[in-house]
Amino acid sequence: MREISVHKITEVIERMCIEANTQLPGDVKCAIETCRACEDGSIAKGVLDKIIENYNIAGQENVPICQDTGMACVFLEIGQDVHFIDGNLADAVDEGVRRGYTNGYLRKSVVADPIRRGNTGDNTPAMLYTEIVPGDQVKITVGPKGFGSENMSQLRMFKPSAGLQGIKDFILEVVEAAGPNPCPPIVVGVGVGGTFDKAALLAKKAIMRPLDQRNPDPFYADLEAEMLEKVNALGIGPQGFGGKTTAIALNIETMATHIAGMPCAVNINCHVTRHKTEVL
Amino acid sequence: MEKHITLPLTPELAKTLKAGDTVYLTGTIYTSRDAGHKRMCEALARGEELPFDPENTTIYYVGPTPAKPGQVIGSAGPTTSGRMDAYAPTMLSVGARGMIGKGARLPEVVEAMKKYSGVYFGAIGGAGALLAKCIKSCELIAYEDLGAEALRKLYVEEMPVFVIIDCEGNDLYKMGRAEYLADKK
Structure with a gap:
């Protein structure tokens, strides 16, 4: 003991x-900077530059x-x-x-x-x-x-017959409904399975996972990549002004569920995705 | 277009601003969010005066972090404007003209903006440390008990914002996205 x-x-x-x-994690900075390099629109690039300037100021001056x-x-x-x-x-x-x-x-x-x-x-x-x-x-x-993004999150209890397509459509529906409100570019956390409450917790855990770590199950790792691409094809863009970068990452967490159900929660986070882990 | 303007936001000045413009604001603005707007609209309903003269003012939807010693204000980025939609038409009707926030607005707010020559500016959400640099003075003027939500009078210099919705009802969120999707085809 x-x-x-x-x-x-x-x-x-x-x-x-x-x-x-005050210190944005390295994985989040890296994801934002990678997206900045791929943007072509002048407003989108300008917004991402300001976002990068902002977290650099915060980090240097130890301010939120x-x-x-x-x-x-x-x-x-x-x-x-x-x-x-x-x-x-x-x-x-x-x-x-x-x-x-x-x-x-x-x-x-x-x-x-x-x-x-x-x-x-x-x-x-x-x-x-x-x-x-x-x-x-x-x-x-x-x-x-933060609650600008938390307020745009949703949970739905699907019938198993909705299948994979139901989950895919729901993720896009939630991001579309969120539009410019959650301060895009966003991080999308998806929780599938468990009970009503567990699905929400899985979605929250998904946004706590480092953005450069894919789901260890190749089926879900592929789904993360596919859905990130589809979310970014929506064109909402940085701050909702239009562009390639609507989301910088999409993480999925899953667990067993009941024969009669397929709960799915989508937890939205902003580009200021803060997570810090230490072991005692 | 890039524009540098000095407040107050008169109807004449408001009409020169178009959705998609990058604007640098200099002058006095007031802060308020959910609880402050609720109180102000309740005061107006009772026939009382507001804590500041609303004519041609710009209201920044923000609840800053506390200032560290030596700072004018803490981090101060915009909050989601949609929560002020219930109050914005009333504020516009008494002369407040500019709003700074982020996110979508309801059609009734846009209608009120057209009627009263209002302008909805977007500041970059999540860029609170950067935006605080433009704030040169900060004075608490009312509702101190609301903490971060209290009413403050700010003097800003060259504060970077975008015109999201102009007084004709044009909307950068719709225009910017449509333009991106059209280019991609």
Whole structure:
């Protein structure tokens, strides 16, 4: 049994919230710069140049890339041989978010009640997912999620007879409906299978996966490439002004599902796709 | 076309701007998003005055991050404009003319823009660090309790925006995409 103090979790989450919001990950930069090299339209190229200039300024000056510093999505993969000491784990995660968003001058974008509203003032609570895995390590992923793109996401419960074509059509339908709203170029996360809730979680995990990593199953890796091409053929382009680059990546995650169903969730993320992973 | 303009946005100036123009704005603008617009429209409904004179103003849909020590303002890119669609026709009807945001607008907003010579500008969504560089002063003027959503008066210099919808109702989102798809054929 390995003991880990929850104070350590707080400290790491605080730092990761700040770094995730100010330093765009290398895989995302690389995807944007590759797309910039392929664009021909003058407005599209100009927009991508400004996007690159923006994340360079943010990185150098340690300021948020985007003012929507998001809800703090936190994924913990906890080795079953880990024992947390010195306090409550969920409270420690929230404390890390509270300190990160306060000390890092990040925007507090969370309301305490979905209908009655009221800002919590410290960006808590985190959207926390925990998973028990073999081993004695803790893998932490922090992904601040903005809502311009989150609001354009959708989930549908398909009949199995809809088949692969149903999923393909749905992905395009969601991107089309999103249009210019989610700050294209976007990252498309697709979750297929599981139950209603699991499909949404798979889609969220899909946008947390590095953009240069394809699905290990060749069937889905091919589908990712095919659908990225089809999404980009829509012509929505950077910021919706028209162009080749509507999406910089499309990741698909899947799992088993029921004989009667085929849930599919499409989670949209903007070009400021923030994900940061560390292992304790 | 590339244009450099000085605010306020008079009807005469508004009519010279066309969808697809790249515009660099210099002058005073005001910030407001969902909660601020709701309060302003409620105030107008009660017959009260707004916290600022709306005539020929431009409103930036933004909720900035807190300023770090030494900064005028934190990162300050546009938020999705569609959430202000319920309030925009009312704001245009009292003289506010320019809107800066990102994303699609409803037909009723476009109709109000045609009626009152309104202009909808797009700033680059997700470019908050870059856009903050154009903001030279920032003063909180009302609704402080709304935090990031409070009303602020900004002075901007050469702020880069695009005319998305002009006062004739032409729409860059439709035009730009159609042009790209036509070229590809």
